[in-house]
Amino acid sequence: MALTGLEIYKLLPKTNCKKCGFPTCLAFAMKLSQKGIELSACPDVSDAAKAALEAASQPPVRLITVGAGDKAFSVGNEVVLFRHEKTFYNEPGLLVTIKDTDSADSAAKLVSDVSAYAVERVGKDLTLNGFAIKNASGDKATFAACVAAVATKTVLPLALLSTDPGAMEAALAKADGRNPLIYGATKDNAAKMAELALKHKCPLAVISTDGLDGLVEIVEIVTKAGVQDIVIDPGARGFADSLAALVQIRRLALKKNFRPLGYPVITFPGEGTNSPQEEAVLAGQHIAKYAGIVVLDHFSPETVYPLLTLRQNIYTDPQKPLQMAPGIYTVGDPTDNSPLYTTTNFSLTYFSVMGEVEASGVPSWILICDSEGLSVLTAWAAGKFDSEKIAKTVKSSGIEDKIKHRKIIIPGYVAVLMGELEDELPGWNIMVGPKDAVDISGYIKKVWTNN
Amino acid sequence: MPVEIPTEKWTGKIREVTLGGGGRKTVTVGGETALPFLHFEGSIPNRPVVAVQILDCRPDGWSEPLVRAWGDVVNDPAAWAKKAVELGADIVFCTLASAHPENQNTGAAEAQTTAKKLLDAVDVPLIFYGPEVSDKDNEVLVAVSDATSGLGMALGVCEEKNYRTIVASCLANGHVAVGRAPIEINMQKQLNILMCDLGIKPDRILMDPTTGALGYGLEYTYSVMERLRLAALGGDSMTSMPMLCTVGHEAWRQKEAKSSDGVPEAWGSLEERGILWEELTATTLMSAGADIVVLRHPRTVEMVKSTIKKLMGS
Numbered sequence: 001m002a003l004t005g006l007e008i009y010k011l012l013p014k015t016n017c018k019k020c021g022f023p024t025c026l027a028f029a030m031k032l033s034q035k036g037i038e039l040s041a042c043p044d045v046s047d048a049a050k051a052a053l054e055a056a057s058q059p060p061v062r063l064i065t066v067g068a069g070d071k072a073f074s075v076g077n078e079v080v081l082f083r084h085e086k087t088f089y090n091e092p093g094l095l096v097t098i099k100d101t102d103s104a105d106s107a108a109k110l111v112s113d114v115s116a117y118a119v120e121r122v123g124k125d126l127t128l129n130g131f132a133i134k135n136a137s138g139d140k141a142t143f144a145a146c147v148a149a150v151a152t153k154t155v156l157p158l159a160l161l162s163t164d165p166g167a168m169e170a171a172l173a174k175a176d177g178r179n180p181l182i183y184g185a186t187k188d189n190a191a192k193m194a195e196l197a198l199k200h201k202c203p204l205a206v207i208s209t210d211g212l213d214g215l216v217e218i219v220e221i222v223t224k225a226g227v228q229d230i231v232i233d234p235g236a237r238g239f240a241d242s243l244a245a246l247v248q249i250r251r252l253a254l255k256k257n258f259r260p261l262g263y264p265v266i267t268f269p270g271e272g273t274n275s276p277q278e279e280a281v282l283a284g285q286h287i288a289k290y291a292g293i294v295v296l297d298h299f300s301p302e303t304v305y306p307l308l309t310l311r312q313n314i315y316t317d318p319q320k321p322l323q324m325a326p327g328i329y330t331v332g333d334p335t336d337n338s339p340l341y342t343t344t345n346f347s348l349t350y351f352s353v354m355g356e357v358e359a360s361g362v363p364s365w366i367l368i369c370d371s372e373g374l375s376v377l378t379a380w381a382a383g384k385f386d387s388e389k390i391a392k393t394v395k396s397s398g399i400e401d402k403i404k405h406r407k408i409i410i411p412g413y414v415a416v417l418m419g420e421l422e423d424e425l426p427g428w429n430i431m432v433g434p435k436d437a438v439d440i441s442g443y444i445k446k447v448w449t450n451n
Numbered sequence: 452m453p454v455e456i457p458t459e460k461w462t463g464k465i466r467e468v469t470l471g472g473g474g475r476k477t478v479t480v481g482g483e484t485a486l487p488f489l490h491f492e493g494s495i496p497n498r499p500v501v502a503v504q505i506l507d508c509r510p511d512g513w514s515e516p517l518v519r520a521w522g523d524v525v526n527d528p529a530a531w532a533k534k535a536v537e538l539g540a541d542i543v544f545c546t547l548a549s550a551h552p553e554n555q556n557t558g559a560a561e562a563q564t565t566a567k568k569l570l571d572a573v574d575v576p577l578i579f580y581g582p583e584v585s586d587k588d589n590e591v592l593v594a595v596s597d598a599t600s601g602l603g604m605a606l607g608v609c610e611e612k613n614y615r616t617i618v619a620s621c622l623a624n625g626h627v628a629v630g631r632a633p634i635e636i637n638m639q640k641q642l643n644i645l646m647c648d649l650g651i652k653p654d655r656i657l658m659d660p661t662t663g664a665l666g667y668g669l670e671y672t673y674s675v676m677e678r679l680r681l682a683a684l685g686g687d688s689m690t691s692m693p694m695l696c697t698v699g700h701e702a703w704r705q706k707e708a709k710s711s712d713g714v715p716e717a718w719g720s721l722e723e724r725g726i727l728w729e730e731l732t733a734t735t736l737m738s739a740g741a742d743i744v745v746l747r748h749p750r751t752v753e754m755v756k757s758t759i760k761k762l763m764g765s
């Protein structure tokens with residue numbers, strides 16, 4: 001967080017010696033706050049001032065990358081507490097736990113299921129980010145073997161979970177070049193883990209069993225050792241305590257520019273809960289309120305799909321609804337006799353409709369009107385999806401050259417537009433479709449049989 | 452050196468609103484002087500509560516696993532309400548769906564009969580919503596209001612285009628009015644002011660900020676609720692009413708909570724997915740300030756109640 005001119009001035013020697021080329025220290029400070037000059041222009045500035053200024057020029061929550069290659073993910077760099085203030089930038093990474101005590105077969109299956117998992121929503125492929133491999137056996141060779149096995153089966157990023165530096169070293173040797181997250185450094189092993197992080201150039205998680213105070217202590221040990229890429233675990237595991245800890249950490253980072261906690265937070269919702277369902281609810285809380293990495297103990301499509309949807313919702317930029325370019329879209333290979341649907345250009349709306357039209361198995365045309373990215377009813381209420389707009393889009397899109405019939409299906413929620421639209425589009429048959437897109441398949445099979 | 456915990460010094464406070472009374476059980480919501488569940492910076496005297504939504508007629512078009520979870524009671528509002536309370540409902544929320552002109556177009560008399568049946572069946576506070584067609588809302592909600600005078604019902608919804616009749620009736624009978632604006636902070640505030648202008652006390656108002664389900668507008672509702680709550684804690688007394696979210700209604704009408712045929716394998720099993728769809732909508736909106744969540748599935752009720760307990764630190 002940038003300092004103001006006055007804050008910088010307080011850090012300067014205040015001698016007004018003019019060696020920097022400015023008449024006063026204050027004038028120099030002002031210029032510096034506008035980033036018009038380098039601090040080094042003042043020969044007399046103290047080391048403490050240098051450090052303070054440097055810290056202030058860094059992002060309040062450091063950006064940390066886990067993994068390597070295409071599938072690496074980055075978290076941190078957040079600048080607000082509430083998404084309406086600007087937006088949240090970097091979606092939390094969702095990792096699935098594998099224990100080195102799991103049978104080789106079940107681990108292999110989990111790795112392949114999770115790696116292959118993808119669900120399309122609003123035109124985006126939503127996926128999980130990687131694996132957290134846990135040294136549950138306590139044995140170094142078993143851990144290394146498990147990491148080696150997982151590493152050969154997936155390109156997704158890894159986190160290595162062990163507090164035994166020996167086991168970590170053995171595991172790191174099997175994940176060379178993968179930039180795994182080392183989890184992690186405790187009060188007892190901090191120096192050794194820091195050494196490993198530096199040697200392998202990997203991010204390091206710091207684990208506290210003693211709240212934020214304990215966390216800061218360990219962060220300071222590893223930063224002094226030279227580690228910069230840090231992820232923090234405040235140790236809170238339940239609903240209330242983890243909410244408090246994550247809020248406090250985000251506030252300290254953003255509002256106090258508190259460097260020792262200016263890092264993404266890793267959470268373990270499975271450890272504070274008693275069922276996969278409850279784990280998902282707590283994971284949801286962590287996604288909404290400030291987690292950087294969420295480690296899940298359970299994987300099943302019906303729990304991760306809602307979580308991925310929540311993550312997509314919370315990290316959508318509030319200033320820009322996801323929208324489509326207006327125009328003609330096709331489903332399958334429509335002919336001049338295929339049905340024509342119309343809707344708005346809100347991505348969620350378009351993809352809901354497109355998915356159902358696709359599911360109906362009837363090749364079709366979809367005409368997207370420019371509604372400034374609003375859903376059907378929102379756009380209708382705001383006057384951005386009315387008969388005039390639809391008629392104009394029909395005329396200007398060129399759809400009339402592509403179809404022989406003159407039938408257009410409008411969303412059931414705007415059935416009221418039918419009369420006006422008949423006036424706007426003489427010769428057209430305005431058909432009111434079902435309200436909800438789910439019912440399109442049944443509807444179209446009924447009304448489009450003899451065409 | 453211990454870390455200094457940053458706390459906000461809020462000047463505002465969420466109003467306390469009490470439902471029930473007149474010899475019946477009461478439930479009080481609101482009263483917070485902190486953001487949701489942040490016990491370290493203020494007091495949260497009342498936990499958020501769970502209302503269970505029932506209909507006054509057999510539901511039509513509801514998701515199959517949802518109807519199955521309730522069994523036969525869906526044919527009888529009184530039995531349904533009883534079972535809801537057994538499962539942990541703090542409040543029973545009854546939608547007078549049969550009054551919709553496209554449903555059975557029932558009127559004042561039927562609404563009063565339903566209300567009386569529910570009063571006999573359960574002792575928790577009740578909330579009634581109309582079919583959301585202005586003239587029918589006015590007809591059936593006023594009827595219920597008169598039939599339950601002095602018993603602290605909540606009635607909704609009051610919208611900018613239709614609030615006078617309902618608010619006046621709540622005022623006359625000592626009920627709470629639920630005001631709803633379309634996900635817009637200024638309109639919600641304006642509606643509160645208009646309602647108060649009719650003489651109803653601000654602590655007899657609940658806000659329904661309009662709920663968007665997970666994947667269907669949740670993020671908009673979430674942010675508007677956070678803004679309303681921040682405004683209220685910042686001292687704006689016309690945004691400081693407790694908030695009610697119709698979570699079950701929104702969540703269970705989405706495809707994810709309804710369809711098992713022809714959906715991607717990556718969606719997983721319908722029932723578990725549907726329940727989680729409702730749970731995540733509920734808990735996410737609670738973390739933005741919901742004081743009353745209106746739910747539909749018995750298992751969601753259980754999970755959300757247990758989550759609330761944990762968030763309240765017990």
Ligand code: B12
Pocket residue numbers: 321341342343344346348349352353373374375376377378379380381382409410411412413433434435436437438440632633634635661662663664667668671672701
């Ligand atoms: C999120 C939301 C917003 C967001 C905008 C989101 C967006 N990008 O559109 C915000 C907060 C900005 C907003 C603003 C407003 N909103 Co608004 N909003 C909603 C909300 C919660 C969800 C809308 C949504 O995203 N739905 C999901 C999409 C996918 O639905 P959909 O587009 O309708 O598509 C479905 C169907 O229509 C169908 N379908 C779609 N196309 C087609 C085509 C065919 C051929 C067929 C057959 C079917 C079909 O398939 C889809 C899935 O089933 C609803 C209430 C609710 N809970 O639904 C209110 C709602 C739509 N909003 C409403 C209003 C009034 C407004 C405002 C005008 C308020 C105001 N005065 O400020 C503004 C207008 C915006 C502006 N001035 O710019 C009202 C509309 C009332 C009415 N019946 O006319 C609603 C219903 C709320 C309410 N109960 O009062 N809103």
Ligand code: SF4
Pocket residue numbers: 012013014015016017018019020021022023024025026028041042043044045
């Ligand atoms: S050189 Fe440094 S001490 Fe001298 S006037 Fe400039 S800022 Fe002040």
